Amino acid sequence: xxxxxxxxxxxxxxxxxxxxxxxxxxxxxxxxxxxxxxxxxxxxxxxxxxxxxxxxxxxxxxxxxxxxxxxxxxxxxxxxxxxxxxxxxxxxxxxxxxxxxxxxxxxxxxxxxxxxxxxxxxxxxxxxxxxxxxxxxxxxxxxxxxxxxxxxxx
Numbered sequence: 001x002x003x004x005x006x007x008x009x010x011x012x013x014x015x016x017x018x019x020x021x022x023x024x025x026x027x028x029x030x031x032x033x034x035x036x037x038x039x040x041x042x043x044x045x046x047x048x049x050x051x052x053x054x055x056x057x058x059x060x061x062x063x064x065x066x067x068x069x070x071x072x073x074x075x076x077x078x079x080x081x082x083x084x085x086x087x088x089x090x091x092x093x094x095x096x097x098x099x100x101x102x103x104x105x106x107x108x109x110x111x112x113x114x115x116x117x118x119x120x121x122x123x124x125x126x127x128x129x130x131x132x133x134x135x136x137x138x139x140x141x142x143x144x145x146x147x148x149x150x151x152x153x154x
Contacts, residue, residue, distance in 0.1 A: 026073045033070025037063040041123075048107070048115060057107035060119060061100050064126055068096075089132035092125070099125040 021029070044059030071080050084093045099122035107115045131137035 021073075029073035030070040033073070034067045037065070037067030037070065039063070040066060045119060048112070048119065051112075053107045053110045053112075053115065056115065057104045060107075060122070061104055064096075064100060064122055067126070083133075089129065092129040092132050095125040096122075096129045 040059050040063030042063075044056050044061075044063060047059060048056040074080075075083065083089070099118065103115070103118040103122050106118045128138070131141060
């Protein structure tokens with residue numbers, strides 16, 4: 001079975017959530033969740049600068065969670081939760097969950113610079129978590145960062 005057929009043909013577990021949705025409709029569902037999640041996160045970040053800490057925490061985190069839930073369209077919730085805690089992505093999953101919790105706590109307390117740091121940490125954790133699902137994704141990014149010192153030396 002080639003790579004594209006493995007990722008484009010949902011298993012029976014994956015079909016339980018999405019029923020009779022075609023692969024194209026699953027991609028639309030995933031894409032819609034991702035776009036709504038990105039919008040909520042950006043709008044939440046704007047609220048941070050307006051001093052609305054609780055609104056920021058709620059919207060930014062809701063955006064991240066909405067984007068994450070979009071993956072249920074691709075794999076189904078049961079399979080997604082199992083894959084979240086696979087050996088190759090357990091650290092990324094823990095970093096993502098911790099960043100979500102820290103963002104909420106720090107934003108509610110109202111420490112603006114630390115809230116911004118947590119927001120960036122949450123973004124990077126979600127990016128890294130996403131890379132763990134792309135074959136070779138983490139290795140490519142690590143390779144790019146490994147070359148930065150050589151580029152700086154000239």
